[in-house]
Amino acid sequence: MHDNLTERSKQILEAIIEDYIVTAEPVGSRMVTRRHGLNLSPATVRNVMADLEEMGFLASPHTSAGRVPTDKAYRLYVDSLLGVRRVAREEREEIRRHCSLTGKDIGEVLKETSRMLSSVSHYMGIVAAPRFAANVLRHLEFVKLGGQRILVILVSQSGSVQNKIIETTDNFSTEDLVRMSNYLNELLAGLTIAQVRNRLLEEMENAKTKYDSLLSKALQLSQQSLPDKDSEVFIEGRSNILDLPEFADAGRMKEIFRAFEEKGQLVGLLDQCLGAQGINIFIGAESRLSQMAGLSVITSTYMTSRNTLGVLGVIGPTRMGYAKVIPIVDYTAKMVSRLLEIE
Amino acid sequence: MHDNLTERSKQILEAIIEDYIVTAEPVGSRMVTRRHGLNLSPATVRNVMADLEEMGFLASPHTSAGRVPTDKAYRLYVDSLLGVRRVAREEREEIRRHCSLTGKDIGEVLKETSRMLSSVSHYMGIVAAPRFAANVLRHLEFVKLGGQRILVILVSQSGSVQNKIIETTDNFSTEDLVRMSNYLNELLAGLTIAQVRNRLLEEMENAKTKYDSLLSKALQLSQQSLPDKDSEVFIEGRSNILDLPEFADAGRMKEIFRAFEEKGQLVGLLDQCLGAQGINIFIGAESRLSQMAGLSVITSTYMTSRNTLGVLGVIGPTRMGYAKVIPIVDYTAKMVSRLLEIE
DNA sequence: ATTAGCACTCATCATTTCCGAGTGCTAACA
DNA sequence: TGTTAGCACTCGGAAATGATGAGTGCTAAT
Numbered sequence: 001m002h003d004n005l006t007e008r009s010k011q012i013l014e015a016i017i018e019d020y021i022v023t024a025e026p027v028g029s030r031m032v033t034r035r036h037g038l039n040l041s042p043a044t045v046r047n048v049m050a051d052l053e054e055m056g057f058l059a060s061p062h063t064s065a066g067r068v069p070t071d072k073a074y075r076l077y078v079d080s081l082l083g084v085r086r087v088a089r090e091e092r093e094e095i096r097r098h099c100s101l102t103g104k105d106i107g108e109v110l111k112e113t114s115r116m117l118s119s120v121s122h123y124m125g126i127v128a129a130p131r132f133a134a135n136v137l138r139h140l141e142f143v144k145l146g147g148q149r150i151l152v153i154l155v156s157q158s159g160s161v162q163n164k165i166i167e168t169t170d171n172f173s174t175e176d177l178v179r180m181s182n183y184l185n186e187l188l189a190g191l192t193i194a195q196v197r198n199r200l201l202e203e204m205e206n207a208k209t210k211y212d213s214l215l216s217k218a219l220q221l222s223q224q225s226l227p228d229k230d231s232e233v234f235i236e237g238r239s240n241i242l243d244l245p246e247f248a249d250a251g252r253m254k255e256i257f258r259a260f261e262e263k264g265q266l267v268g269l270l271d272q273c274l275g276a277q278g279i280n281i282f283i284g285a286e287s288r289l290s291q292m293a294g295l296s297v298i299t300s301t302y303m304t305s306r307n308t309l310g311v312l313g314v315i316g317p318t319r320m321g322y323a324k325v326i327p328i329v330d331y332t333a334k335m336v337s338r339l340l341e342i343e
Numbered sequence: 344m345h346d347n348l349t350e351r352s353k354q355i356l357e358a359i360i361e362d363y364i365v366t367a368e369p370v371g372s373r374m375v376t377r378r379h380g381l382n383l384s385p386a387t388v389r390n391v392m393a394d395l396e397e398m399g400f401l402a403s404p405h406t407s408a409g410r411v412p413t414d415k416a417y418r419l420y421v422d423s424l425l426g427v428r429r430v431a432r433e434e435r436e437e438i439r440r441h442c443s444l445t446g447k448d449i450g451e452v453l454k455e456t457s458r459m460l461s462s463v464s465h466y467m468g469i470v471a472a473p474r475f476a477a478n479v480l481r482h483l484e485f486v487k488l489g490g491q492r493i494l495v496i497l498v499s500q501s502g503s504v505q506n507k508i509i510e511t512t513d514n515f516s517t518e519d520l521v522r523m524s525n526y527l528n529e530l531l532a533g534l535t536i537a538q539v540r541n542r543l544l545e546e547m548e549n550a551k552t553k554y555d556s557l558l559s560k561a562l563q564l565s566q567q568s569l570p571d572k573d574s575e576v577f578i579e580g581r582s583n584i585l586d587l588p589e590f591a592d593a594g595r596m597k598e599i600f601r602a603f604e605e606k607g608q609l610v611g612l613l614d615q616c617l618g619a620q621g622i623n624i625f626i627g628a629e630s631r632l633s634q635m636a637g638l639s640v641i642t643s644t645y646m647t648s649r650n651t652l653g654v655l656g657v658i659g660p661t662r663m664g665y666a667k668v669i670p671i672v673d674y675t676a677k678m679v680s681r682l683l684e685i686e
Numbered sequence: 687a688t689t690a691g692c693a694c695t696c697a698t699c700a701t702t703t704c705c706g707a708g709t710g711c712t713a714a715c716a
Numbered sequence: 717t718g719t720t721a722g723c724a725c726t727c728g729g730a731a732a733t734g735a736t737g738a739g740t741g742c743t744a745a746t
Contacts, residue, residue, distance in 0.1 A: 028739050041689050046740070064696050064739045101492065101508045103567060109508075143482045145502050149444065153496060153504065159488050161496065161506045165444045165452075224446060239604045242597045250593045254585045257600070261582045371708050384720050389709070406726045407708045 005055075009048050011038065013057055014081045016049075017069045021319045024245045026066035071284035071318060074296070078281055078322050087327045091120050095328070099335050106160040106340075111234045113312060113336055118237020120332075121325050123316030124260075126297075128270045129232040130158055130309040133193045140184050140222065142177035150177065152225035156193070158309060158340055164225045170217060180218035188222075197226055233263045233270065235315075244317055246294060259291030270311045273299040277308060279330055284318045294318055298325055300333035304341050312336065348398075352391050354381065356400055357424045359392075360412045364662045367588045369409035414627040414661060417639070421624055421665050430670045434463050438671070442678050449503040454577045456655060456679055461580020463675075464668050466659030467603075469640075471613045472575040473501055473652040476536045483527050483565065485520040493520065495568035499536070501652060501683055507568045513560060523561035531565075540569055576606045576613065578658075587660055589637060602634035613654045616642040620651060622673055627661045637661055641668055643676035647684050655679065 005013070015036040019027045029042040029049060038045075049067055052058045057076065058067040069077075087095070098116045101109060110127045117125030135156035143151040148171055153163045172180075187203065188196050204219045238260065247253050259265065269287055273280040282297045298320075299313030313329050314320075348356070358379040362370045372385040372392060381388075392410055395401045400416040403409075412420075430438070441459045444452060453470045460468030478499035486494040491514055496506045515523075530546065531539050547562045581603065590596050602608065612630055616623040625640045641663075642656030656672050657663075 026739090030739080042739090043689050043691090044687085047688090050741080060740085062696065063741095064694085064737090066739065102510050103507055105506045105508065138488070139486045141484060141496075143498050145481070146500075149502070151498060151502055151504070153484075153498075155486050155494060155496075157489075159492070159494055159508055161494070161504070163448045163504045164446055165448065165502055167445050237604075239597070239601045242600060248593055250591055250596060253593060253596055254582070257585060258582045261580075369708090373708080385708090386720055386722095387718085390719090393710080403709085405728065406710095407706090407728070409708065 008038075008040075009052060010081060011036070012045060012048050013052055013069075013073060014077065016058065016067065017073060017077050017081070017319075020069055021321055024319060026061055026068050028066035031066065069319070071286060074283045074318055074322075075286070078283070078326070082323050084326055085323050087331045088324075091328060092331065094120055095332055095335055099339050101339060106158065107232070109339070110232075110310075110312075111236065113332065114234040114236040117312065117314055117328070117332060118240055120328055121314045121316065122240055123314050123320060123325070124235055124237045124240060125312075126236075126266070126270075126299075126315055127234045127312040128267070128274075128310045129234070130156075130160060131231065131274075132156060132160060132162055132227050133197075134307070135160065136190060136192050137188055137196055140181055140188065142172075142181045142221070144172065144174050144177055150221065152221065154193075154225065154227070158304070162227050164227075166221060166224050168221070172217075176214060180214065180221070183215055184218055184222055193226065196222075200226075231267045233266060235260055235263065235266075241316070246317055246319075252294075255291065256295075265289055265291060269297065270299065273311045273313075274301060274308065277301050277303075279326060280313075281322075281326075296320055296322075298322070298329050300329050302333045302336040302340065304337065309337075309340060351381075352395060353424060354379070355388060355391050356395055356412075356416060357420065359401065359410065360416060360420050360424070360662075363412055364664055367662060369404055369411050371409035374409065412662070414629060417626045417661055417665075418629075421626070421669070425666050427669055428666050430674045431667075434671060435674065437463055438675050438678055442682050444682060449501065450575070452682070453575075453653075453655075454579065456675065457577040457579040460655065460657055460671070460675060461583055463671055464657045464659065465583055466657050466663060466668070467581060467584060468577075468579045468655075469609070469613075469642075469658055470577045470655040471610070471617075471653045472577070473499075473503060474574065475499060475503060475505055475570050476540075477650070478503065479533060479535050480531055480539055483524055483531065485515075485524050485564070487515065487517050487520055493564065495564065497536070497568065497570070501647070505570050507570070509564060509567050511564070515560075519557060523557065523564070526558055527561055527565055536569065539565075543569075574610045576609060578603055578606065578609075584659070589660055589662075595637075598634065599638075608632055608634060612640065613642065616654045616656075617644060617651065620644050620646075622669060623656075624665075624669075639663055639665075641665070641672050643672050645676045645679040645683065647680065652680075652683060 012032060015032050016027050019031060019035060029045040032045050033040055033042050049058060053060065053067060057070055057073040059070050060067050095116065098112060110129050114125035114127040135158055137154065138157050139155040141153040143153065145151050145165065148168050150166050150168060150172065151163055152166055153161060155161050188199060191199060200219055200223050241247055241256065247256060269282065269289065278300060280299045284296060285293060287297065294317060295315055296318045297313060297315050299311050301308045301311055303309050312333055314325050316325065355375060358375050359370050362374060362378060372388040375388050376383055376385050392401060396403065396410060400413055400419065401410040402413050404411060438459065441455060453472050457468035457470040478501055480497065481500050482498040484496040486496065488494050488508065491511050493509050493511060493515065494506055495509055496504060498504050531542060534542060543562055543566050584590055584599065590599060612625065612632065621643060623642045627639060628636060630640065637660060638658055639661045640656060640658050642654050644651045644654055646652050655676055657668050659668065
């Protein structure tokens with residue numbers, strides 16, 4: 001973007017943004033001169049503001065209100081104006097305190113992380129679980145339930161567990177199931193779930209002729225038990241945004257809640273972030289999702305030394321406290337990464 | 344309750360309730376005469392309504408509005424006035440269609456049930472998962488993760504799975520873990536999780552002297568892995584209630600959402616329902632929860648032939664369509680029961 | 687280039703007015 | 717005695733009105 005902004009207009013723009021972030025009210029020329037120590041008269045500021053509006057950084061809700069930063073302004077702000085602070089001591093403590101695996105399962109850990117993010121940031125926390133399919137299979141197990149139902153348990157390298165109930169026509173004995181799972185564990189060890197899928201297909205071709213029917217059935221079973229839908233997203237702290245003045249009106253509130261009830265939309269967005277490592281910020285309409293109008297997303301990836309696992313972050317209004325939240329998300333991602341590091 | 348209501352006043356009360364259920368507006372004497380084929384003048388109806396108000400069945404929002412049914416009125420309505428309809432064909436189909444286990448885990452099934460309830464009823468669906476602790480343990484398994492982390496997997500009779508990560512100081516080999524789980528499976532087979540807890544404590548007493556240290560450690564491990572918090576509740580379809588006129592105002596909306604973000608409160612209510620088998624209805628303030636003002640809950644228990652598993656139902660406004668929803672909840676509970684019946 | 691001054695705009699809030707649905711009461715009626 | 721017509725009254729909600737004041741754009745002076 002053409003950066004022909006004078007130092008002074010940048011200062012003024014920054015002042016306006018930061019004012020708006022705390023007040024949520026259109027800010028007028030007067031306020032700018034007052035709150036900031038700029039030795040300028042309101043009139044001068046007005047001229048600058050008119051320019052900034054022309055350039056698309058500000059917008060006026062109506063003639064005689066102050067001005068409001070646009071998405072473009074926030075973008076400039078996070079890219080070059082904002083001074084990123086470190087994470088405050090107490091926040092750091094709260095994040096660390098939360099980081100513990102013992103006695104929970106991965107799902108719980110991630111859900112709690114999401115809740116923690118929401119409570120530290122005062123916006124909504126969001127955590128996308130590792131894509132199961134990209135994970136390496138660590139263990140597979142069949143458990144016989146009553147009737148002809150079998151429970152299949154898949155454990156991935158990172159410790160996440162998926163289980164499924166499968167109804168069969170055959171009536172396997174417990175011993176059958178042990179044999180089957182031994183066989184499969186041998187066959188599939190060390191493959192990613194995606195690879196497992198292919199491998200199973202190959203083997204099933206062979207099995208028709210070579211193997212005895214039990215093992216061939218084992219292959220079929222495990223085929224059925226591969227997870228298909230596989231994106232789990234935890235959004236916590238919805239009620240935090242209920243107090244924000246920009247969502248005070250019932251209509252707006254409805255929209256938001258409806259948008260987040262169906263998490264599907266978000267998954268696409270998070271997948272994008274998964275590609276780009278590290279911090280990622282979507283401001284308002286940048287996300288190309290109509291439901292996200294007025295909302296910003298700050299994410300970071302969490303990962304082991306070998307591969308990136310998932311995405312976590314914070315969703316808040318576009319006027320969110322970027323300077324505070326960005327470091328929080330960054331730090332949390334690092335801590336979660338460390339937590340999930342195996343070995 | 345003193346049932347000195349004439350046949351006519353009952354009819355009128357019923358008419359008012361049913362009117363209010365669809366319109367959500369205070370209903371006046373005129374409307375009652377019009378919509379219902381009662382050959383009465385508004386004036387007569389007014390007299391009756393005044394009596395009903397005196398008896399606590401009706402309330403006037405203000406002098407010149409119509410009247411609104413009280414909780415007491417709804418109670419009378421569901422207890423004796425209302426004619427329970429059967430479940431409509433399409434609804435029955437939607438419920439049946441949803442009932443399938445294959446390829447899902449129990450959690451998913453329950454969550455989808457909750458979603459289904461919300462979509463059929465147009466209110467919120469609620470499902471409380473079986474209390475894990477009351478379940479019989481079917482299988483226990485240790486899986487070695489990286490480092491000194493061990494994944495413990497517990498499978499209950501009903502097919503629900505809980506897993507936990509445990510960090511140990513010892514470094515167990517895979518063989519160790521297999522031995523340990525064999526030992527424990529033998530020891531604990533057929534006990535409920537609650538019994539398991541006690542049994543482990545007993546064994547640990549003995550183990551100190553009798554057994555070799557590996558098994559004693561196995562006992563410790565499994566002790567750690569018993570689930571402590573153990574009430575999972577799925578609430579789906581929150582956005583359904585956003586459109587109800589009684590929650591149109593932002594303040595009320597906030598309350599509701601805040602109430603359901605923390606599900607803890609509800610658990611107590613659902614536990615009560617768990618005790619009483621079959622259909623259970625709480626109307627408005629009857630639940631003794633301030634957040635539930637203006638809301639009613641209809642629940643039923645789902646169970647196997649041996650024991651009751653959990654509770655499911657619908658939450659909606661007090662003026663909800665009882666005649667339609669009660670059969671839906673009932674039928675769903677039956678179907679889910681059948682679905683989870685093992686053998 | 688900056689600023690003071692000034693006329694103008696427009697959302698917000700409080701006040702008023704008007705309307706009508708609905709009530710309670712009384713008196714007439716079957 | 718139970719039912720109804722008639723009537724005065726109440727009160728919330730919508731629409732109209734007006735005052736307030738924050739904020740603007742423009743022009744002319746510094």
